[in-house]
Amino acid sequence: MVKINGKDLNIAGKSIAEYLAATNYDTKRIAVERNGDIVFKAQYEETVLCDGDSVEIVSFVGGG
Secondary structure (H helix, E strand, O other): OEEEOOEEEOOOOOEHHHHHHOOOOOHHHEEEEEOOEEEOHHHOOOOEOOOOOEEEEEEOOOOO
């Protein structure tokens, strides 16, 4: 199980890119943290989620 934004999901073995492709996140407007470390966008394809990982995805909101 991988914890994403506090929810346990059965997605161990998938890359961050695979997970994001199955969601409505706009990859241009998010930041991803895995186990306390920022994951750069260039690493989404190669970063495979493992059992026990904790991921936080933060969306940026524009405004004035």
